[in-house]
Amino acid sequence: MIDTLTNPILLRRCLRGATQNANESINSVVWSILPKSKYHGYRSIRGAAAISSIFFNRGRSGLVKFFDQVGIPVTDELLGALLGKDYKRIEKAENNTQRHDIIKRRKEQQRIQGQIEEDEEIDYGAGIH
Numbered sequence: 001m002i003d004t005l006t007n008p009i010l011l012r013r014c015l016r017g018a019t020q021n022a023n024e025s026i027n028s029v030v031w032s033i034l035p036k037s038k039y040h041g042y043r044s045i046r047g048a049a050a051i052s053s054i055f056f057n058r059g060r061s062g063l064v065k066f067f068d069q070v071g072i073p074v075t076d077e078l079l080g081a082l083l084g085k086d087y088k089r090i091e092k093a094e095n096n097t098q099r100h101d102i103i104k105r106r107k108e109q110q111r112i113q114g115q116i117e118e119d120e121e122i123d124y125g126a127g128i129h
Contacts, residue, residue: 059086
């Protein structure tokens, strides 16, 4: 178990504390397919969970293999739409990461500037000592 938890690939994904509980994340994908405001039966939820698993692990383009297995023809338009959704998702994730990094750098710069200002304060003067 320790070898699994210390796997370099797993640890690389956890860098900078930018992780999320995977169960919560896949749960949000399920409920983005099936709104919570409406009652859904077992088969609907099971189907949404299966599709969510594909989306979560392989992105929308992961549906291509599923479509081939069930005999649904994959047209250029469908493939383009699936790849477009994946591209937008990746682009959004990269933007969020960049924004997080910018905020982190600003906080670090503010901390350093605060330390510099503290160091520059006058430690002597009339009546101080």
